[in-house]
Amino acid sequence: MSFLTLTNIQKSFGPVQVVHDFNMAIEKGEFISFLGPSGCGKTTILRMVAGFETPTGGSIVINGRDQSSLKPNQRNIGMVFQAYALFPNMNVFDNVAFGLKVAGTPKAEIEKRVKEMLDLIHLGHLGERYPYQMSGGQQQRVALARALAPKPQVLLLDEPLSALDAKIRVSLREEIRQIQQKLGITTIFVTHDQEEALSISDRVVVMNAGRADQIGTPFEIYNKPATRFVASFVGTLNLIEATVVDPATGSVRIGDTELKLRDTVAAAAGGKVQLAMRPEAGSLAEGRKSDTTLHGQVVSSHFLGSVIRTRMNVGGNTISFDMFNDPGVSPPVVGDTVALKIDSGDLLVLQD
Known part of the structure; x- marks a missing residue:
């Protein structure tokens, strides 16, 4: 008891x-x-x-x-x-x-x-x-x-x-x-x-x-x-609007990128769903293993010491991601087009 x-x-x-x-x-x-x-x-x-x-x-x-x-x-x-x-x-x-x-x-x-x-x-x-x-x-x-x-x-x-x-x-x-x-x-x-x-x-x-x-x-x-x-x-969160492609399979589109979510979605094809992703879930590292890549333009980049927090525009969504400071790697520059590697399993469908 x-x-x-x-x-x-x-x-x-x-x-x-x-x-x-x-x-x-x-x-x-x-x-x-x-x-x-x-x-x-x-x-x-x-x-x-x-x-x-x-x-x-x-x-x-x-x-x-x-x-x-x-x-x-x-x-x-x-x-x-x-x-x-x-x-x-x-x-x-x-x-x-x-x-x-x-x-x-x-x-x-x-x-x-x-x-x-x-x-x-x-x-x-x-x-x-x-x-x-x-x-x-x-x-x-x-x-x-x-x-x-x-x-x-x-x-x-x-x-x-x-x-x-x-x-x-x-x-x-x-x-x-x-x-x-x-x-x-x-x-x-x-x-x-x-x-x-x-x-x-x-x-x-x-x-x-x-x-x-x-x-x-x-x-x-x-x-x-x-x-x-x-x-x-709790924590910093990206809220990302995606368009449903196939609700049965969990396929959605973010900007020009189509990906399959871990779960099915309630909205009909063509409808909108909101996804959540933590800033640390994304990476620009070339060797990073991932199942999805989002392409977008850097809109801001802030050096915070041990961490560099960058924001990029992907299909009208502003997505923040964090990367550890590496003295041998220059931080992203505003206006650059970058490829953000993510795992679709890190995207949470917000139901309420």
Whole structure:
């Protein structure tokens, strides 16, 4: 049986329904990220698990126990907020010890546990400092240690990195993942940053307008998007209009090139379908094995350091493709006619 189960969860604020029949089973020790734009319902679900919001319908079960009648302080859940929420009048040691003191933990045990937590976040030498004397990244580490100190059964993180600069975000998200794996704690991480979600999660829930458009591994979410929204929201995407030649065989035409898709298409011959392709799927390399070549004119080429991102026009479609920087190969020039090699299996038919 799954450790954390959300069944038919609904939430309305007045006449506005913000979560629609959400269902998910989470295994013990799993790291789940809720990914989506602002207002999609991801934080509302997190707050319902924590007990800060009451579901309009459905049930939340943790370790076999229904949580509906339990207050937040009865759920044994640790939570880390975006704004740190540390007590400014307490030093680091007392902030981490707060939950243990409230629970009536013996003093000797508190000291031992706080030391363990500060060592875990590599701040054992800063126990006497106050929050205002620390950087944002250090404060968020303290908030994480405080959430973990009482040994919660579930850890909830509500956009904990969004207030930090880019470099600190990368290092801290990796640290959070390492700590989560070391402790084996079931974790839900809310973010609007796709790179964060894809890089540290066991599974990702892509939320859209109060619904889970897709739940899957980062590999599945990126490479096999289930809906048009997922395909466009996660990663950079080319949207290519093609003309159907033979719907039974999946034959379509892009510009002057006819190719056969992996799947059949719903539109009639002569109709239009929209295809999706990731920029990294195409290549100009002569030795690249592929089953299709698209010819077009370069309309822009941007040198980004390790990557060169080029856009070309193919039959009225603007297609972007990425190539690694090679010092021995000049990047494409605007106006050049190039041959982009692709595999038809990398083209996804968008059905909705």
